[in-house]
Amino acid sequence: MHEAQAVLLIPDDHIMDKPSSLHNLGMLYRARLQRFNKLGNLSKAICHQKEAVLMTPDSHVQKPEWLSSLGFLYHIQFQREGQPVDTQHCANFLAKSAYSQSGHPLVKLEASINWVHVLFEHALGLQIEAYTWAMAFVLQVIWLSIAVSNWYECIMSDFEGLAVEAAHVAILLQDYPKALKWLEDVSWIRTLFKLLALFQSVIYSLKLVLE
16 A cells, blocks of 8 residues: 555654554554455554554543554454454553543543443453443543533433443442442432533523513
8 A cells, every 4th residue: 555655654753743644544454444354454454553552642632542443443353353362452452541641531431431341241350440430430521511511411321321330240249339339320410410400491591581
């Protein structure tokens, strides 16, 4: 591919030009995989996106998204080849995305949810740790969604499903206090947003009267 040759010619000291180009090249191979269904494209996609991640500083805003993308590629590889090590790679990169200090909150939230799903589906361990992080993080994002109202609708359904899954895992591991806490979190978040909706309705009505 001419694109690959062009990327390889970019000097390594171009701090973000090369990682960004490598990631995009990986996405191109991923698209070719979906179109032509050739495993060689998958290995090249993983190779280029892994190199992009390694070259990208942790402070870069796009790194969580790139980590998640790399994790997804390993998930595809597991589905095609059935090697358990690929599920571990997938979980590791999703965890790194979830724990990132930079990046968009919704990107990291999605990584957190995907991480716990991979751990649960493949019984990889660390499930309580992962659910604890995901539940704590989703609560932070919900607080942010108070200021960004259109976030709430897309977050709340994910949160409720995550809380039920987390409680189920905690019960299986006989951590009953944690299971109860996570279910209670759903209840008080619902109550909070009902009160906020009522409060906004009252303010709107008062404004109409005052006008």
